[in-house]
Structures are given as structure tokens and as C-alpha cells.
Amino acid sequence: MYSHGSESLIKQARGIQEPELQKFYSRLIKLLQGKELGHETIDSLQRLHLILSATKYTRTLPADLQNRLVSLLSSPVEQLQVLSSAVLRETLSPAGQEANYNQDISSQLNCHAASLLLAQAGSQDNLSSLCALLLRSLENRPSDGPNHSATRTLPIVNTILTHSPQCLTEDQVTLMSKKLVDWLRYASTTQGSGASSGGFFTGSRSRQPLPIAELDGTVSGDFFTVLCVGQGFTEDQWMNVYSFSVLRHWLLTFHSVSGGSIPDIDDRSEIDGSVVSMVSATSSSSRLLPPKERLREKAFQYCQRLIEQCDRKAQKRTDTDLQKACLVEAVCILDCVCVEDASMVYRAFPCIKALFGRLSSDLSFARVLLPVAQFYLNHGEMAAVDCVAMWRLVFGRFPNELFNDPFLAHELLRFLRLNLESLQLHVPQYTRHFPNLLKFLAWDSPAVVDDFVDLLPSLVTSGTALELLHTLLDLPCLSATLLLQLRSMCLPISESGGRSLATMDAFRNPSFRGLFLFLLRGEAGSGDTIDRLSTLLELLSEAADWPRVVQCAQTVPILLHIFFNTIITVADKALLGQVILVLLERSSLLLNIPKYIVEIHRVFSRQLIRLCKVHPTLVMDQSHELLDFAGATSNVYSKEEIYTHVVWALGEYLSVSYDSRCSVRLITSCFEALEAVLFEITSSAPPPGTGCPAPRVITTLMNALAKLASRSHDLIPRVSLFLSKMRNVSRSGSVSWCVDEEDLVSIVTLGEELWSLLKMPGVAQSVLNPPPHVTTPQWHRDTNVAMPLQLRTLTRLTQAHASHALLTPASPSAHTST
DSSP: OOOHHHHHHHHHHHHOOHHHHHHHHHHHHHHHHSSSOOHHHHHHHHHHHHHHHSSSSOEEOOHHHHHHHHHGGGOSOHHHHHHHHHHHHTEEOOTTOHHHHHHHHHTTOOHHHHHHHHHHOOSHHHHHHHHHHHHHHHHOOGGGSOOTTHHHHHHHHHHHHHHOGGGSOHHHHHHHHHHHHHHHHOOOSBOOSSOOOOTTOOOOOOSSOOBOBOTTSOBOOSOOOTTOBOSOOOHHHHHHHHHHHHHHHHHHHGGGSOSOOOOOOSSOOTTTTSOOOTTGGGGGGGGGSOHHHHHHHHHHHHHHHHHHHTTSOOSSHHHHHHHHHHHHHHHHHHHHHHHHOGGGHHHHHHHHHHHHHHHTTOGGGHHHHHHHHHHHHHHHHHHTOOOHHHHHIIIIIHHHHHTTOHHHHHHHHHHHHHTHHHHHHHOTHHHHTHHHHHHHHHHOHHHHHHHHHHHHHHHOOTTTHHHHHHHHHTHHHHHHHHHHHHHHHHSOSOOTTOTTHHHHHHHHOGGGHHHHHHHTOSSSOSOSSOTTHHHHHHHTGGGGGOHHHHHHHHHHHHHHHHHHHHHHHHOOHHHHHHHHHHHHHHTTOSOSOHHHHHHHHHHHHHHHHHHHHHOTHHHHHTHHHHHHHHTOTHHHHHOHHHHHHHHHHHHHHOSTTTOTTOOHHHHHHHHHHHHHHHHHHHHSOOOTTOOOOOHHHHHHHHHHHHHHHHHSGGGHHHHHHHHHHHHHHHHTSOBTTBOOHHHHHHHHHHHHHHHHHTTSHHHHHHHHSOOHHHHSOOGGGOTTSSHHHHHHHHHHHHHHHHHHHHHSOOOHHHHHHO
């Protein structure tokens, strides 16, 4: 892990003695007393950090050194801030000085000091005392002392709230609510002196303080918000910005603190420090509300003003992006406020509805409209609002036209995951639009596959199951088609030497247009699959090695397992029978990616057996299609995995013990089909371009024939004769259908065992078709036999012997004799 030099330094740091360490402390204190802190000081601080972090024990520094390190937290050199914070994080504060220590740090807050404060607060009590200290600092007026840390204090309080909201008392919640009201609503409306600090605000410079302006350059006639601009900004205006950034988190969290609040009667008047707001004038009695309710009211007014400001045309592009970000946050805050107080839904919905009407035609606002969709989902039913247009946009146009936007994909899929139950109950369009939603997966599978692992079960219903299965199998085709769609918009009609020219020509060919349009469909219900699917696969053969298509193909087996895990729980036997037919049909209709085909066949094989075990009568229901599949010799070479399992299912479940409809005629028909295949593959060389049949295919066929013969004794002579001929042929020399000697010996040995067993039909019936109580014994639970008593007796004897061995010390001679 470490280089030789690094290990040597760590060993030296761990081995330093206390006298030497005290000398080092003294030398470092002298260095820190100097006016200029150069490279020697930085090197010494690095050595101190190594010494402190190389041991598992926590050291306590001398008080003088500790205080000087605390003072470095406010150094203009960031490297000194980082080193002092790292060193202090490894130490304990001097005994009895914790309060002063925290006060010293909090008086010079920056990001490094903040991380140190949180690291030193190791318990709930420490966090509570730290919160009290920080909130007291927020109460200071500018004239009372340095207030430059207020903008740094609020984010720390927000971080503490994230990890431990219980550390805030009821009085502290009340205080913070009041402060947030003041910062949000009563920031000054004149520009500060000096140049703008950048960040959120940009604007023209002027020498005289002017009123704040809107983004379109007009003078603001209302209270200050994050979307106001000017040449410079005052402390309370910056706190307005910070308060807005933490407001949603505060609204979501402060209700976890128990207890109520007393009415606030000491706040400023409604018109203090600002022009009367047209929004707030509708609620002049809000100052009489308790602090929490008053904060909700002011948050409501603030967000409505932000939405109004976003109607203005910004003069700079960066301000346009800021408007979009503020719209997202404002709608989310309004949603939180309405969740807490349902009476505000009727006040908020006209504004949200107007916002949707203004933005819905512009896809550049897609990410802004997702919080609007959340608002509709949470409150649309209460407000009796028609949400069809909203869901047509979210599930229709967004995936269809913006499938290649990674940020929208992340946020839309996150929206679906967070609201999955509500969508299933209240939005029937959700499951119907799965072809559109899967475009995100087809385009960027690695980034969104985790989301679809959670979402896919909700898309599987009795009405969508078959079409969804076909769509999952066609995902690589959809990925290729999306690529072609984008390329066709960028590339010229004819491009000489283009790699995908033939595929592109097919995509642009009107005669094939319907095939690609089916893949690009937005809603389910237009058919399970494509009639000319083989033609489409041939057209897309060039796309088999495109990286995006290959990535998409790698995720399909994972999703298929999830699909089958769900379909077994929601589908009836008739639907499962149709699923089996899809497995047989699609085993030969897949995009020609060799690894993909192998993996899909493996999934099909496992799930086919699983379905048959859950409903053994499915074999009888689909016996005609299963026999057709098992009777095709070509499947032995091209679909070995699934063919083997189909043959096993026929031999295992085509029995009257599983389904009374099973007749001797059907058993004979199945026997003859499998016998013909086994005879063909063991009597001739494999077709050109293929290898020898897999040994397990041959052994599975032999076992299936023996099982069928044991159920219809008239077939025993035929299978016995075949097995004896196979034994004689193998003894005469090498055979063309098996090149491995060990495999051939195993096949012949199994044939001899089956041949011997079939000589005794009664025994063969019991061995090859055992009843369920034999294959799944539960003798240890059966009270009618002596097995439970014997097991309990043996268990007690074993435990007694083990206890005796542990309690009796063994001597060397005893071990030797043993």
C-alpha cells in the first residue's frame, strides 16, 4: 500500500518519544510567533499532522500551541488554514476549555473551521451546545461586533440540521424561524457600496447607491430577492440569498422538533424597510401568526415573487439560467408549504397552473417542469385540476425528444422512483408509456440501469407483460435506432464511405419506416412485436458492434430476471403460457451479438424451468409448441442451452401425475419426436460449420426417453434397442458425434444404467418418476416416524460431548494417545 519511504516516515512518527515531542512543540510555537510564516512553518505543520495521525491515540497539544493553531484558521494563506484544521481535527481541546475553544473557532468561520467544528462535536450534547453558540452569533447586530461570519454560520447550522435535527430546541427553532423571516422579507432595497462580489448577482456599476433592479434592468418596486441585481450588496441582502438556499431544507425538517410555538409579537412591521408588496398585502395579519406559520407565509410570498420575476426577460444568459434554477427551488418550496398547510393549495395552484401553461411548449424548461409535475401529483386531486396534459408531457415528449439529456434522465427517473406508489395509484398513463421510458435505458444503460432495477416491477402488469418482454429483448435494436435517428438529422442524405451507410439507408427507406417507427413508439398497445422482426434484425446487423448497442445488450439479462421475478407474482397460468411461447419464438429472433444471444438463452432456460415448476400443467398446455421446438434438430446446435431445458421439462412434467389430461398418445408422440432427434444426431456427423452436439444434450434426451418409456411400457423395447445399439456403435471405434473420450464413456455408462433399469418396469417407474414425498423428504418433521426422536437424541449426545470436551483440559499425553 505504501512505498518504502512512506512506511519509514510512519514508523518514525509512531516511535517518537515524549521529550522529543515536547521539544518539537516548543520549536513550532516559536515559528508561529514570527511575523512571516514561511516554508519551514508549513513543513513543521505537515510533520505535526503526520505525528498525530500516525498513531491510534489522540494527543492533547499544549494550550499555547492549540490557540495559535486556532488563530491560523483565519490566515489569508489557505494552505495554513488546511493544515491547522487538519492538525486540530486530530487533537482534543484542552480540558475545561471546550466552550472557549469553540467560541474562538466560531469567531473566524470559514469552510475549514466549519469542518473542524463539526468534527469536534462528537455527541448530541456537543452538537446542541454548538448550535446554541452559532445561533447566538446570529443574533449579534453589526454594531455589536464582527458579523462577517453570519453568511458562514447559516450553512453550518443547515449541515447540523441534516445530521441531527433533534439537537435544536423549541426555542432555537423559533429563533431561526424568526431570523429567516427577517432575512427573506426585510432585506434592504438599496444597493450596497463597492463592486459586486459576483456569484449570483451581476449588474452595471455606478458610484451612487441606487435602488435594486430587476433582471431586465427596471427598478424593483418590491422587496429584495435572489433575482435582484445591483453593483454591490449589503450583509442582509447576502443573508437573504443564503436563507433562500436553506429554506426548503428547513421547511422539510423543522417539524421534527416537538412542541409548539408561541405567537410572535416582536417582529418588525409589515412595511419596515421595503415597499409594500402586492403579494404580502393580501395577508396583513401574518405578523400575528406563530413563527413557524409566519415563515411558511413569507416563504409563500417570496416564491410567488420569484415566479413573477422569472417572467421578465433577463439581459444576460447566466441570469436566464439563474431564473430556471430559482423556478425549480421556488416550486419545490411551494410544494413543501402546501404539504404542511393544505389551505395554501388553493392560493398556490393558479400560479403553478399559469407557470405550466407558459413553459410547457418550451422543452428547454423540461427540468423546471418536473417540480411542477410533483406539485400536480401531490395536490392536483385536491384542487380538482385536470393533469392529463402534464402527464402527456412528462411521459410523452420528455423521453421521446430528450432521451439523450443525461440530467433530465436522472431527474425524471428519480421523480418516478420517489413517487412510484402514487403514480401507480393515480396516473394510469405511467405504465402505458413504458416504451418511451425505456428510451433512457436504451440510450445510456450504465447510467440508469439502477433506476430501472427499481422501476421495472411497477411496469409489469397483466396487460403490459408480453409487450414489455418483447421490448426488453429489442432494447439493443432500440438503441441502434435512436443512434440512427440522431445521425439522420446531422448527416447528409448520401455519405460515401460511411460505416453505417446501409443501415442509414434502410432507416431512411420509406418501405422500412414502419419497422423503425414501431421501435420508436411512445405508448404501449399497438401490438406485442413486429411481424417482420427478422427483417428488422437483418437491417440492423451492422449495429451489433456499436459500443452503445453492446452496452445496452449487457443490461438486458439483468432486467429479464427482474421481469420474470415479477411476472410470476402478477400473472395467471394463461399469461405464463403465453410467456413460454414468447421464449420459444424469440430464442431465434435476437440481434446478432454472440454474447448477448448466449446470455439470453441462459436466462430463458432458467426461467422456463422455473415457470414449469410453479405450474407443471403449463407443459401440457403448451405441449404442441414445446414438441415442435424439441423436434427440430437444428435447435440442438444453435440453441443448446434452451433446447436442453425444454427436453428436460417434457421428460419431467409430461406425466399423468402432474396433469390428468396427459394421454398415452401424447407421450408416444413426444417419445417419437425426441427419438428421431437423438437418432439423427448420433448417427451422422454434425452439419458443416457446427460442432458436435453437447454431451448434456444427448444425456438429457436419453433420460427423457427413458422417463417417457417408464410411463408407457410399450415404448420400453424401442428405447432399450436404441440404447443397446448406441453401446455397440461406441465399442466399435470412434464416433463422429462425440470427439472427447471421457464424454463418450459417460454417455455409454448412462445408457447401460438406463437399459438395465428398464428391464424392470416397476422399478424404473419408481426411480425415474419418484413421487414428491421422495424427492422432497421431510422426515425430520414427520411425527409418525421415529426419525425426529433419533435426530433429537443424536443432537443432545453431540452437544453433551462437545461441552465435556470444552470443560476437560487435554494433556499432551492424551493428544498423543489419541
